[in-house]
Amino acid sequence: MIFRQLFDQASGTYTYLLASRPGGEGLIIDPVLDKVDRYLQLVRELDLKLVKALDTHLHADHITGLGALRDRTHCITVMGEQTKADVVSMRLGDGDKLSIEGLTLNAIYTPGHTDDSYSFVMPDRVFTGDTLLIRGTGRTDFQNGDPRAEYESIFGRLLKLPETTLVYPAHDYKGDTVSTIGEEKAFNPRLQVKSVDEFVDVMINLKLPNPKMMDVAVPANMKIGLAQDEIARRGWAVKAQAAQRMIGASEVALIDLRERGERERHGEIPGSMHLPYASLPESIQEGGVLYQLARSTGKRLLFYCAFGERSAMAVQAAQEAGLTASCHIDGGLDAWKKAGGPLAR
Numbered sequence: 473m474i475f476r477q478l479f480d481q482a483s484g485t486y487t488y489l490l491a492s493r494p495g496g497e498g499l500i501i502d503p504v505l506d507k508v509d510r511y512l513q514l515v516r517e518l519d520l521k522l523v524k525a526l527d528t529h530l531h532a533d534h535i536t537g538l539g540a541l542r543d544r545t546h547c548i549t550v551m552g553e554q555t556k557a558d559v560v561s562m563r564l565g566d567g568d569k570l571s572i573e574g575l576t577l578n579a580i581y582t583p584g585h586t587d588d589s590y591s592f593v594m595p596d597r598v599f600t601g602d603t604l605l606i607r608g609t610g611r612t613d614f615q616n617g618d619p620r621a622e623y624e625s626i627f628g629r630l631l632k633l634p635e636t637t638l639v640y641p642a643h644d645y646k647g648d649t650v651s652t653i654g655e656e657k658a659f660n661p662r663l664q665v666k667s668v669d670e671f672v673d674v675m676i677n678l679k680l681p682n683p684k685m686m687d688v689a690v691p692a693n694m695k696i697g698l699a700q701d702e703i704a705r706r707g708w709a710v711k712a713q714a715a716q717r718m719i720g721a722s723e724v725a726l727i728d729l730r731e732r733g734e735r736e737r738h739g740e741i742p743g744s745m746h747l748p749y750a751s752l753p754e755s756i757q758e759g760g761v762l763y764q765l766a767r768s769t770g771k772r773l774l775f776y777c778a779f780g781e782r783s784a785m786a787v788q789a790a791q792e793a794g795l796t797a798s799c800h801i802d803g804g805l806d807a808w809k810k811a812g813g814p815l816a817r
């Protein structure tokens with residue numbers, strides 16, 4: 473496995489780059505906007521293809537690199553389903569899996585620091601975001617933070633992991649880079665409490681100043697969605713309502729770009745063909761399945777995904793590949809459901 477821990481000095485943020493092999497797919501966790509050039513250089517140097525960018529929660533101390541990475545690499549942005557970010561490509565819930573080639577992370581909902589905080593578990597390690605820090609815990613005094621929820625997330629979830637599990641947090645201000653669950657259980661001063669009330673007491677009496685960047689970072693991190701207007705302006709978008717009238721039409725091929733887990737959990741539009749976003753590049757090239765479908769049948773390709781981001785990027789790529797009748801459902805399955813569109817399971 474390729475594993476890199478990268479540091480942003482200005483915010484004390486740790487960013488992680490993971491891949492199962494050189495030349496394979498890469499995942500980045502908690503990227504910082506100012507460091508995007510550095511990440512992309514490293515991605516090139518390691519010969520990786522960045523396919524997913526994940527934020528463990530909506531950050532208050534730095535501007536996320538999610539949007540910039542998506543714009544520059546066409547990767548998928550990922551956050552928890554509770555996030556206040558306007559649009560991310562994929563939202564995960566407790567128990568969902570986040571996969572790239574050769575690697576799978578289990579998402580566990582660990583609110584408390586914020587109400588959209590998730591941790592991501594691998595067999596030997598856990599990315600704890602700001603829920604559990606090295607010899608500390610994430611503050612709980614803004615962004616719907618809740619010390620009781622944090623206690624439950626730490627004691628009820630994270631500390632239940634095997635003691636040898638490596639702990640990789642989203643921040644450190646003292647220079648520590650990694651810990652273990654066993655070490656934190658024994659030596660984290662905030663966890664040496666006898667009850668949830670004692671923990672709450674500690675947390676509400678921290679009296680920390682607000683992060684310097686908070687007034688800038690939070691609004692910026694809530695507005696990271698891909699601008700889909702340009703796609704619509706070119707006539708490549710179909711509103712969910714109008715898409716309902718196209719379903720079943722013989723001249724339309726409806727293509728679901730989501731992953732299997734998303735389809736199983738959220739249902740699908742009846743009659744859609746499944747082609748995950750990751751396999752799009754080869755399928756729209758000459759000889760690829762979508763290319764052949766569009767060329768041999770003259771069908772119009774109608775892409776959709778969860779929120780319209782993957783499909784917007786897919787339309788652009790398909791158009792560039794010469795499949796000029798491609799379009800997508802604006803706002804994805806989310807918009808489809810809101811418009812009362814039928815679902816198949």
Ligand SMILES: [Fe+2]
Binds near residue numbers: 529530531532602610
């Ligand atoms: Fe945070």
